Amino acid sequence: MSARSPVERGAGQQRKAASWYEASARERVRLLLDVHSFQELLGPEERQISPHLHIFNLPEQFDDGMIVGKGLLVGRKVFIAAQEGRFMGGAFGEVHGAKLTGMLRAVRDAASIPLFILFDTGGVRLQEANAGELAIAEIMRALMEARIAGARVIGLIGGRAGCYGGGGLIAGCCSALVVSEQGRISVSGPEVIETNLGAEEFDSKDRALVWRTMGGKHRRLIGGADMFVDDTIESFRIAAVKLMRSPRAFDADVLKSEQSRLRQRLDQFGSCADARDIWRMEGVEDPNAVPEMAPDAFIALADKIREPCHDAR
Amino acid sequence: METLHFHHKVKHRAAGTKAMAIVGVVASGNLEVLVERILPNSDCELDIKTAAEGFGAVWQLVVADFVELRSPGGLKLSINDGGARPDTVAIRLAQAVRLIEDVDP
């Protein structure tokens, strides 16, 4: 094995030291992929901004908060799409969504190239609600066409905005999901549940409750995500490399397996009041210790408790 | 929203050969700066779109300081601002120029 160049060694150091959560979308893309390999498509210099935000006197971003392009991951050609969670909460607007739809349709047409979606979203951008909602529907359709054509679409979740609303539905269509402690996946957000049903139903200010119900560790333990990683870009990169390896067909058998897995989950845990009850039922001896567990210890526990379900999502 | 435009004549062109760079995020208290090397060497332009209206004079000062300090000749800087403080603006402008002056890979 040849010695790594100083540039690559330097990148490795940077990746290990960089927090996925703290990084911008651009930084995640730059550091996730092989050094200097990222080619952005329809980048900010094209100035394809939202045609709707001005109605609300809101500032635009030149890339509309969605960065798409191609690059290399350990020398293999990959496509990538990353949401900037700090711009409009990473929410789906018309242009933002269309960029991802375009990438997915490209993946459908060139099925041997995997696509990584770096989710960081609160869901639909309300100022463009109808366009955002439609974008999500089009994305899901394009994603399934891509998977049926044999492509892998892998979601990485660990940003500030989480993966909420329509983003959670898109995530549910991916071939596989990688999640960190900071990642959250849900349809309705904590505040919305509290507003509609009261704090007794869900206290959105109880952070521990939010993370038990929607957070990365819970999703890994219940089978809503395939891999749990530490909050470093290096960890996400290692997971990404692992998951892109084998192409997997998507067919009726996968759907049937997923139907079974979701039925089983409902049968087993449908009466559980809290995540800790679910974890206890799964064989976790000390559920209360889970939130504080360090990543390595948690990963070992999760691997013991539950195999990732690659053929049933 | 308010748009501002500044044009300065400068002594030196910005170093390096990179054609484009981008820095920052559009959010409350933050801004993005897109910098493109598309002007004659002695010119620098800034196009600013800002959510915080009425601060033209402040922008003028920040921009003037920036141009004086960095001599960003040949650069056009396009800014989407979410209401950042002057010191944040100054930092982003400096970051943008540093980024575009990096040697091309």
Added chain:
Amino acid sequence: MTLDEILSSLFPGGHDVGQRDRGLIRGSGALQGDGRVQVLGVVDRTPIGVEEALQLSEWVLDIVARGGNEPILVIVDSGSQRMSKRDELLGLNEYLAHLAKALIYADLQGHATVGLLFGHTAAGAFIATALATRTLVALPGAHPEVMDLPSMSRVTKLPIEFLTEKAKSTPVFAPGLENLARTGAVCAKWDDKRSLADQLHMLLKERGEHRDQRDALGKRRNGRPKAADIQERVRELALRA
């Protein structure tokens, strides 16, 4: 139109569509000419939670397993996704996604999926049912939305009057059939004074390719000026060497 009126008008030749529990309907109806249409759906503004989604997807997968190419009509008068701690705890995003996947897969396997919106639908339920069909039509009086204006007002912290005013000049955010048609979600509004069987027959006959054409529709109708072009440009750029 009531559900019964809709079903009678759709299937003058007869149908066996009935209410199952939890506000779900299932059955099939005789098509004009030949064959049958498989029917499933949500009624009575029922919110879609994990149980509802799982039942609907089971029905879709049964249809796929039986083979053939009977169309699937998804009739919708739903709430939004069910908002509860329990549903999210159990992973509602996966249940809704799975339902959408099943519908999309069925369509691509030759079971033409048609959504018929006759009442309400919102947010995650909208995406997993009506928007997961290839062709979505609506009856007058249907009211689809992403989010109701009062909630939107609360979340965005913008007064309702402001939102209502802005909604006059753009179809891009406010609820309603007109807006969802202009943005390309709703393909056509059916005429409730004419035979629904005729209209369904025409729709199934005229259905073209599998390609998702909603973005092109949104552009033509001036509801989404940029989506179609942006996605095509990105697709094309990505495929270049």
